Amino acid sequence: MPEHDDALDQLVRAVRSSAKYGSISEDFVRRVGAAELSKRRSLKGAIKATKNKLHQVGGAYLDAAGEYSRWLAMLRGAAAQGDPALRDACRAIMAHHASTRERLPILETFFAETLAGIAPVTSVLDVACGLNPLAIPWLPLAPGATYLACDIYHDMMDFIGAFLALVGMSGRAFACDVIHEPPAERVHLALILKTIPCLEQVDKAAGLRLLDAVRADYALVSFPARSLGGRDKGMIAHYEARLRDLLTERRWPVQRFEFETELAFLVDKRG
Numbered sequence: 001m002p003e004h005d006d007a008l009d010q011l012v013r014a015v016r017s018s019a020k021y022g023s024i025s026e027d028f029v030r031r032v033g034a035a036e037l038s039k040r041r042s043l044k045g046a047i048k049a050t051k052n053k054l055h056q057v058g059g060a061y062l063d064a065a066g067e068y069s070r071w072l073a074m075l076r077g078a079a080a081q082g083d084p085a086l087r088d089a090c091r092a093i094m095a096h097h098a099s100t101r102e103r104l105p106i107l108e109t110f111f112a113e114t115l116a117g118i119a120p121v122t123s124v125l126d127v128a129c130g131l132n133p134l135a136i137p138w139l140p141l142a143p144g145a146t147y148l149a150c151d152i153y154h155d156m157m158d159f160i161g162a163f164l165a166l167v168g169m170s171g172r173a174f175a176c177d178v179i180h181e182p183p184a185e186r187v188h189l190a191l192i193l194k195t196i197p198c199l200e201q202v203d204k205a206a207g208l209r210l211l212d213a214v215r216a217d218y219a220l221v222s223f224p225a226r227s228l229g230g231r232d233k234g235m236i237a238h239y240e241a242r243l244r245d246l247l248t249e250r251r252w253p254v255q256r257f258e259f260e261t262e263l264a265f266l267v268d269k270r271g
């Protein structure tokens with residue numbers, strides 16, 4: 001309906017004019033905005049609700065606006081010195097996104113243990129990656145492996161793309177909405193880390209659709225093991241039941257791993 005389209009264009013312009021949401025994929029803002037507009041008559045209310053939703057699924061994880069130029073300069077300096085300076089810089093930057101910050105205490109074991117059975121990994125698709133590609137030095141990758149990464153933020157993906165080039169990793173980082181356009185590239189491993197609960201806030205069926213759509217031999221799927229308040233047994237049981245429920249009709253073998261801050265499942269999608 002033209003009236004609705006006009007309101008949607010206004011909403012998208014209003015949301016993307018703010019510094020906090022300006023770098024989010026326009027398609028994603030449009031889809032979230034359309035859903036919010038359909039629930040209410042007021043444009044102002046729909047703009048506010050769209051911003052709230054974008055905060056919940058993305059902005060809430062970032063400390064502040066990413067300082068991408070400064071971080072890249074820091075990484076360049078560290079890369080010139082090699083390890084351990086590069087790993088130290090990656091750790092320091094990962095602390096700026098809540099998801100990777102929670103993984104820092106388990107970084108030495110998380111990828112080594114979950115991926116031991118399939119290492120060396122020859123290609124990765126890091127779905128809704130946040131700053132996780134900075135964990136590449138901890139991943140058991142094969143020489144010449146490729147790394148694809150995506151998230152809703154253009155500026156974050158430009159930064160991740162520059163990081164991949166800096167560490168000589170082939171691949172690319174791109175902005176996308178994985179709810180509507182899951183990347184189609186075939187890979188050895190898809191990382192779907194702490195992403196399903198986030199996507200399900202926008203679309204209840206998005207988790208299973210994504211698991212079905214990714215063209216990977218294996219998917220490492222994880223969930224947070226605790227809330228901000230600390231370790232929470234209830235959350236582990238809840239997310240485990242959610243994953244088992246999602247996979248009831250799939251015959252994919254699943255291996256379970258429990259860490260202090262994260263619950264992970266390696267799903268074998270080859271069958």
Ligand SMILES: C[S@@+](CC[C@H](N)C(=O)[O-])C[C@H]1O[C@@H](n2cnc3c(N)ncnc32)[C@H](O)[C@@H]1O
Pocket residue numbers: 028057058059061099100127128129130131132150151152153176177178179192193194195198199
């Ligand atoms: C909980 S964080 C997980 C980040 C990363 N996977 C990790 O574990 O470190 C969720 C991420 O999903 C991204 N995101 C949310 N909705 C998305 C969508 N529809 N398409 C792509 N990325 C999305 C957010 O920007 C955020 O970086």
